[in-house]
Amino acid sequence: MGRTFTESARRTQIVQGAIEVLAEVGYAKTSFAKIAKQAGLSSTGMISYHFAGKDDLMREVAAEVMRVSQAYMLPRIEQAEGNRGRLRAYIEANIELLAVYPKHLAALLEVLPNTRGDDPSWDGYHDSLHTVMDIQQQRMEEAQKLGEFREFDAWVMVTAIRGAIDAVVMRWHAEPHLDVAPLARELADLFDRATIREP
Amino acid sequence: MGRTFTESARRTQIVQGAIEVLAEVGYAKTSFAKIAKQAGLSSTGMISYHFAGKDDLMREVAAEVMRVSQAYMLPRIEQAEGNRGRLRAYIEANIELLAVYPKHLAALLEVLPNTRGDDPSWDGYHDSLHTVMDIQQQRMEEAQKLGEFREFDAWVMVTAIRGAIDAVVMRWHAEPHLDVAPLARELADLFDRATIREP
Amino acid sequence: MGRTFTESARRTQIVQGAIEVLAEVGYAKTSFAKIAKQAGLSSTGMISYHFAGKDDLMREVAAEVMRVSQAYMLPRIEQAEGNRGRLRAYIEANIELLAVYPKHLAALLEVLPNTRGDDPSWDGYHDSLHTVMDIQQQRMEEAQKLGEFREFDAWVMVTAIRGAIDAVVMRWHAEPHLDVAPLARELADLFDRATIREP
Amino acid sequence: MGRTFTESARRTQIVQGAIEVLAEVGYAKTSFAKIAKQAGLSSTGMISYHFAGKDDLMREVAAEVMRVSQAYMLPRIEQAEGNRGRLRAYIEANIELLAVYPKHLAALLEVLPNTRGDDPSWDGYHDSLHTVMDIQQQRMEEAQKLGEFREFDAWVMVTAIRGAIDAVVMRWHAEPHLDVAPLARELADLFDRATIREP
DNA sequence: GATGAATGAGTTTTCATTCAT
DNA sequence: GATGAATGAAAACTCATTCAT
Numbered sequence: 001m002g003r004t005f006t007e008s009a010r011r012t013q014i015v016q017g018a019i020e021v022l023a024e025v026g027y028a029k030t031s032f033a034k035i036a037k038q039a040g041l042s043s044t045g046m047i048s049y050h051f052a053g054k055d056d057l058m059r060e061v062a063a064e065v066m067r068v069s070q071a072y073m074l075p076r077i078e079q080a081e082g083n084r085g086r087l088r089a090y091i092e093a094n095i096e097l098l099a100v101y102p103k104h105l106a107a108l109l110e111v112l113p114n115t116r117g118d119d120p121s122w123d124g125y126h127d128s129l130h131t132v133m134d135i136q137q138q139r140m141e142e143a144q145k146l147g148e149f150r151e152f153d154a155w156v157m158v159t160a161i162r163g164a165i166d167a168v169v170m171r172w173h174a175e176p177h178l179d180v181a182p183l184a185r186e187l188a189d190l191f192d193r194a195t196i197r198e199p
Numbered sequence: 200m201g202r203t204f205t206e207s208a209r210r211t212q213i214v215q216g217a218i219e220v221l222a223e224v225g226y227a228k229t230s231f232a233k234i235a236k237q238a239g240l241s242s243t244g245m246i247s248y249h250f251a252g253k254d255d256l257m258r259e260v261a262a263e264v265m266r267v268s269q270a271y272m273l274p275r276i277e278q279a280e281g282n283r284g285r286l287r288a289y290i291e292a293n294i295e296l297l298a299v300y301p302k303h304l305a306a307l308l309e310v311l312p313n314t315r316g317d318d319p320s321w322d323g324y325h326d327s328l329h330t331v332m333d334i335q336q337q338r339m340e341e342a343q344k345l346g347e348f349r350e351f352d353a354w355v356m357v358t359a360i361r362g363a364i365d366a367v368v369m370r371w372h373a374e375p376h377l378d379v380a381p382l383a384r385e386l387a388d389l390f391d392r393a394t395i396r397e398p
Numbered sequence: 399m400g401r402t403f404t405e406s407a408r409r410t411q412i413v414q415g416a417i418e419v420l421a422e423v424g425y426a427k428t429s430f431a432k433i434a435k436q437a438g439l440s441s442t443g444m445i446s447y448h449f450a451g452k453d454d455l456m457r458e459v460a461a462e463v464m465r466v467s468q469a470y471m472l473p474r475i476e477q478a479e480g481n482r483g484r485l486r487a488y489i490e491a492n493i494e495l496l497a498v499y500p501k502h503l504a505a506l507l508e509v510l511p512n513t514r515g516d517d518p519s520w521d522g523y524h525d526s527l528h529t530v531m532d533i534q535q536q537r538m539e540e541a542q543k544l545g546e547f548r549e550f551d552a553w554v555m556v557t558a559i560r561g562a563i564d565a566v567v568m569r570w571h572a573e574p575h576l577d578v579a580p581l582a583r584e585l586a587d588l589f590d591r592a593t594i595r596e597p
Numbered sequence: 598m599g600r601t602f603t604e605s606a607r608r609t610q611i612v613q614g615a616i617e618v619l620a621e622v623g624y625a626k627t628s629f630a631k632i633a634k635q636a637g638l639s640s641t642g643m644i645s646y647h648f649a650g651k652d653d654l655m656r657e658v659a660a661e662v663m664r665v666s667q668a669y670m671l672p673r674i675e676q677a678e679g680n681r682g683r684l685r686a687y688i689e690a691n692i693e694l695l696a697v698y699p700k701h702l703a704a705l706l707e708v709l710p711n712t713r714g715d716d717p718s719w720d721g722y723h724d725s726l727h728t729v730m731d732i733q734q735q736r737m738e739e740a741q742k743l744g745e746f747r748e749f750d751a752w753v754m755v756t757a758i759r760g761a762i763d764a765v766v767m768r769w770h771a772e773p774h775l776d777v778a779p780l781a782r783e784l785a786d787l788f789d790r791a792t793i794r795e796p
Numbered sequence: 797g798a799t800g801a802a803t804g805a806g807t808t809t810t811c812a813t814t815c816a817t
Numbered sequence: 818g819a820t821g822a823a824t825g826a827a828a829a830c831t832c833a834t835t836c837a838t
Binding site for chain 1: 228312364365370377381392
């Protein structure tokens, strides 16, 4: 069945509070109490009422960030031309996201590393992330066969791109005065040079 | 019975236990209870007896990992020739470290992001990390002036290298069957292509 | 089952328990565990739930005792005539309070000396006590100028009266069979003789 | 058997440390750890080695303070003439003690109220205090019969004197700039007026 | 559906005391 | 005798979750 409007509004409110707390104090110090305070709720019981548990809330946070990210990134990627262009668009859009939703990526970077594989309820997420990276790897390998990219280990490349983006995200949080657009361009240039087929 | 450890031996034992727990369950779920169990201690009080607090222990963990890392990496870097060679040595040594101390880097990657700037006792560490990255950035900029490296934003490059290494570390932990040496070579190749001066 | 108390009723219940424990075992041996047991609560966590911390509870205890004391004493003091009469009323009312609330003053005498000046949250209380004694001192000095009291150091007199009352309170606790009314009258007589203007 | 010199020196050192800590932080926050630090010892175990327990140490503290107090007070009291003179000497000597041993009385005032009657090992002390006060009360009653003192309840008078002295001690600790000698004289005057036989 | 008081297991930390060396 | 590492109980407090209303 669908959720009532007020219920879904409450859930959204809580998820937003969670994102802000995660970005501010980190996963380890994020508690229902702090989230409730941030979201203006009078008790932590409300969070338990609306979510099946802490994991459920964290999954919702991850889903929200991914939803927002994809809404921003997908059109920009699809608009680009060629594998080379799409790689550049992917990197640039990811970094530019920082300026639009400063806390979302930071929150995601707190949540994901702290959800270990033992909890099967996260399998879907980790799978989908795996899948995302696997797909990127596959596309890269196809682009290599087509001669659009040079020879390299696609697993390493995909991992490096992901890590480089995340590092820029985290470091930008400590130095938010930096202008995002040039960082995005530089990072895209970097991996363009690393992937481009030899002349 | 019970062997009587010297003060420093006991501290080492606890730090090792902490590294293993951190690598296994992540910072958020790391507790004195789990560390005590891992280290074979009968009570959490003992950890408090040997360390001034959780932060003190975490700082010792960071120090230990850095000590071990530098002991491994520095000779390999200094043995290399030229800025290009040193960059490759830095990356390769960092990744190879995985095979030698599989849990050390993972533990460090759990500890560092969860120590926010508000605690002044960590300033030294964050400063030293900052300093390390600042120095790398400066060296890169010098190498650019000497014409050994091409033009690029050194801040972005240093950040990307660090993030890429960390991402490989974390992902290798989920797929430990992968052979480390080729990953190291590939990652070094990647950033070599991204930094090398244009022909 | 278990009756659901309202927030303030629960707080009152805990404060009463704290007063009884303080009077019985003294500040140093007063713990949340003992208070919870005395108040019929199942866990110490409940106390933490209703009070921000041990200090908060102790402050509430002090406030409760002062509230009760003033409700008893003020009308009796104001009803008295002249400075001489008011001093007598102050001393007698203070001692008589023992019979009405046997544990309240004892609890206060445990709490106050164990709250050192370093904690700023207590400043209000210590200030107000200071203020009370300063005001008493000022009134005495005015009464001296008016010729109602003889010459003496008002600081010493106020301190002595306070200390004498407290000593009677504590000693009465060890010998509760003593009749309070005569003690009150005697103590008032004592300080009446010590303050009365020379004939 | 007798104690060796070094052993008794150690005990003295610990007792002195305990007196200082008690005067500084109060009974509730006094711990073996703080005493060991204050006394320059490397472990709390040493204190347990030299004393049968916390109570034993506290009893030793009380004994030390009483020893010192009597050594100061007794000659001054015996040197005085008549019951009236002895009362004055008792009060003045007690207050003057503040200037000579500023922390001793404060430490005693921390220890005594926190040793409840339940522990039989303190009976001797409480008895001796009782005895002291009982004796004072008896002497006063005798002086009343002799016509040297007026009519009053000696129990109340003895209690009031004790409490007044203690209050001056505590309040002087918060305002140590006050000159002790005038305080002593004023307090003695006060109780002289309260006890003197009517003209 | 919604609330917030209650719960009890969990956290880190401090305590006085013991015991092998 | 003397030491200091080890102990384990107890401390205050936080946590996610439950449940009566």
